[in-house]
Amino acid sequence: MDSTQLLKGVLDLAVLAVVDDEDGYGYDVVRRLRAGGLDEVGDASVYGTLRRLYAAGALTSYVVASESGPHRKYYGITPTGRDQLKTQRDDWAHFSTTVTNLLQGARP
Amino acid sequence: MNTAPVVRPEVEQFVAAVRERFADLDPDEREDLLDGLEADMSDLADERGPEALGDPDAYAAELRAAAGLPPAGRGRRPVAERVEGWLDGARRRWDAVALGLPGDPWGLARSLRPVWWVLRAWVALQVVDLLFGSGARNFGLSPVPSLLGWGLPLLVVAVLVSVQMGRGKWWPGRGDRGAAARVLLLAMNVAAIAAVPVTVTEVLTPAKVAAWGMDEWTHPVSDVDPGVIAYDGRQVCTLRVVDEQGRRVEGLRVLDATSGELLPLNNPSC
Numbered sequence: 209m210d211s212t213q214l215l216k217g218v219l220d221l222a223v224l225a226v227v228d229d230e231d232g233y234g235y236d237v238v239r240r241l242r243a244g245g246l247d248e249v250g251d252a253s254v255y256g257t258l259r260r261l262y263a264a265g266a267l268t269s270y271v272v273a274s275e276s277g278p279h280r281k282y283y284g285i286t287p288t289g290r291d292q293l294k295t296q297r298d299d300w301a302h303f304s305t306t307v308t309n310l311l312q313g314a315r316p
Numbered sequence: 317m318n319t320a321p322v323v324r325p326e327v328e329q330f331v332a333a334v335r336e337r338f339a340d341l342d343p344d345e346r347e348d349l350l351d352g353l354e355a356d357m358s359d360l361a362d363e364r365g366p367e368a369l370g371d372p373d374a375y376a377a378e379l380r381a382a383a384g385l386p387p388a389g390r391g392r393r394p395v396a397e398r399v400e401g402w403l404d405g406a407r408r409r410w411d412a413v414a415l416g417l418p419g420d421p422w423g424l425a426r427s428l429r430p431v432w433w434v435l436r437a438w439v440a441l442q443v444v445d446l447l448f449g450s451g452a453r454n455f456g457l458s459p460v461p462s463l464l465g466w467g468l469p470l471l472v473v474a475v476l477v478s479v480q481m482g483r484g485k486w487w488p489g490r491g492d493r494g495a496a497a498r499v500l501l502l503a504m505n506v507a508a509i510a511a512v513p514v515t516v517t518e519v520l521t522p523a524k525v526a527a528w529g530m531d532e533w534t535h536p537v538s539d540v541d542p543g544v545i546a547y548d549g550r551q552v553c554t555l556r557v558v559d560e561q562g563r564r565v566e567g568l569r570v571l572d573a574t575s576g577e578l579l580p581l582n583n584p585s586c
Contacts, residue, residue, distance in 0.1 A: 219382075234356035251360060252375045256382020259349055263383075274355065278323055281352025 212248055221300055222246060223257050224285065224293040227267060231284040234258060258283050266292050325426070326366040326411060327357045332491070333372035333404060334379070337388055339492070349383060366415075372404075396495035403498055433482040436508040437474035441467070442515040457518040458561070545579060555581045 215222075226232065226240045234255045241249045261267045266289030272280045285293070331354050338346045360368055369375075380387060414422035438461075445451055445461040461467040481489030481501070488497035545552045557568040570579045 234352055235359040238356075250378055251356070252378035253382040255353070255356065256349075256379045256384075259379075259383045263348075271352070276322065277358050278354035279352065280355040 215246060215249060216253075218300065219249070219253060219257050220261065221293070221296045222249075223254060223261065224266065224289055224296070227258075227283050228285045228290065228293055231282050233272075233280040233282050237283070261289065265289075323354050323358060324361055324366065325422075326369060326415070327354060327361055329407065329411065330357055330369045330372055330375075334376045335492075336400070337372065337376035338380075340388060341385065345385070349379060349385075399495040399499060403495070403502075429482060430479065433479045434475050435512070436505065437478035438471065439508050439511050439515050440478075441471055441474050442519065443511050446515070446518060451518070457515070459519055545583070553583050555579065 222241055222244075223237060226237050226244070229240075232240065235251070237258065238249065238251050238254045241254065258267065262269050262283065266286060267283045268286050269281055269283050272282055274280060331350065334353065335346070335350055338349060341349070357369060377387065411422075441461040441463065442457055445457060445463050445467070449464060450457060450462045458467075460471060463470055477486065480486040483489070484491045487493070488500045490497070493501070545555070555570055557565045557570065559565055570581065571577070572579050
């Protein structure tokens with residue numbers, strides 16, 4: 209099964225979890241997702257997700273100037289985002305347990 | 317020290333290409349998507365090399381989809397898109413060659429751009445002067461184009477316009493330029509480059525008098541013919557009217573203010 213399709217469904221959750229752990233700018237979030245094992249995550253998908261979560265009020269953003277390069281846009285989680293993270297985390301736990309059980313039951 | 321942030325040219329160009337593909341979005345939405353992208357792409361290019369930037373088309377589409385925005389509209393004409401695709405491709409190939417050269421000559425060339433902005437303004441006015449001004453009257457060109465006396469103020473205006481275009485402030489150089497503006501800009505720059513040698517040669521060529529040869533010659537006054545002009549004890553056979561730089565001025569006559577008669581410029585009896 210193509211894991212990029214699976215990833216699409218949970219990218220919001222993964223991004224929220226990473227930002228909840230510590231504020232980060234776009235590429236830093238990509239790096240942390242990859243370090244966490246999501247090797248196939250696309251940069252643009254992550255940036256787009258960050259922007260969408262920001263527009264929905266789940267994230268806040270602030271700009272940090274850099275001496276050597278262009279400014280960085282950092283994202284942090286908002287209370288709304290934390291609620292969303294909690295709900296989605298529970299949903300995911302429930303969903304993955306269900307699917308795991310199904311797969312175990314289907315074993316010959 | 318307060319220096320402008322340094323962004324790799326590939327990153328700058330990539331972000332500009334992505335920006336182009338968001339032309340249909342409203343400005344706030346677009347800036348929100350693009351804000352911070354230069355820093356992220358710089359990190360990416362630093363870590364995985366400029367090749368990792370990839371295709372701006374695919375990148376922009378992925379970013380839009382993930383941000384929950386509709387795919388790019390069909391607002392732009394296919395011809396313009398094809399031209400832009402061709403220009404982008406040419407630019408990428410050029411950059412691939414230029415950035416691969418040792419010693420960063422392209423970086424040096426880029427930092428000399430203001431010099432070119434001034435030079436092209438000067439060349440443009442010289443070409444106008446050559447075709448319609450002094451050049452058309454065979455006076456030759458001067459370092460500051462004469463343009464009927466308006467040369468200096470016009471040069472100031474031309475330099476201002478050229479620099480503003482170069483800085484991306486004025487059309488057709490503006491940052492959000494479309495295909496037509498890019499083609500026009502390219503054509504004007506190529507024309508200016510092509511005009512540099514002829515302009516410089518014309519300006520450096522001294523007065524036309526030298527080219528035509530100093531054809532005034534004199535006779536001793538002892539055999540003065542009463543029908544010719546005499547000056548300083550010698551007779552003058554041919555008169556030439558020249559300007560301060562010694563360039564020949566055509567179409568003028570010399571009037572003898574004493575008699576009120578025109579003097580002959582060539583005296584066949586000499």
